[in-house]
Amino acid sequence: MTTSYNFDYDARRRFLKLTLSGLWDRATLVAFQREAGALLGKVANAGHTDPSGRILIDVRGYAVQSQDIADEVSALIPTYGILADRIAVIWSQSALQKMQMRRLLTSDKLRFMMSEEEALAWLFEVPLAKAS
Numbered sequence: 001m002t003t004s005y006n007f008d009y010d011a012r013r014r015f016l017k018l019t020l021s022g023l024w025d026r027a028t029l030v031a032f033q034r035e036a037g038a039l040l041g042k043v044a045n046a047g048h049t050d051p052s053g054r055i056l057i058d059v060r061g062y063a064v065q066s067q068d069i070a071d072e073v074s075a076l077i078p079t080y081g082i083l084a085d086r087i088a089v090i091w092s093q094s095a096l097q098k099m100q101m102r103r104l105l106t107s108d109k110l111r112f113m114m115s116e117e118e119a120l121a122w123l124f125e126v127p128l129a130k131a132s
Contacts, residue, residue, distance in 0.1 A: 005032050007039050011046055014053040015123075016080070021061035024069050036076055043083060053084040054123040058116065060092045077110075085109060088119035 003022030009015070016039075024032075043053075065073065081087060087110040113119040 019058040023063040055087040
């Protein structure tokens, strides 16, 4: 299993697809944090500072991480969460991964999904108007 991450940001749709894979070490985490910070700066410089973005996090190939790595990765979610109206996480069939993700990722704007199609449908569905 290759250790990696990928940021794919579509500024027009205000959509970030983040793919995580492998078992991370400290060097991978530091590089990820640096690139995540650079992307956040790029988003802010483009004037996208309101919470109308969409984030898709694909962790199907992401191993269950050590406690310290998992905690530091999950600490970044609230940073990006303020710029997103919805966050979808695609997870694997691993019961242990599901337990770790549920513990680390908590937000009322976050949903766990089993497929990318399901996640994209939820992320971009038009919300119903609130009753007056």
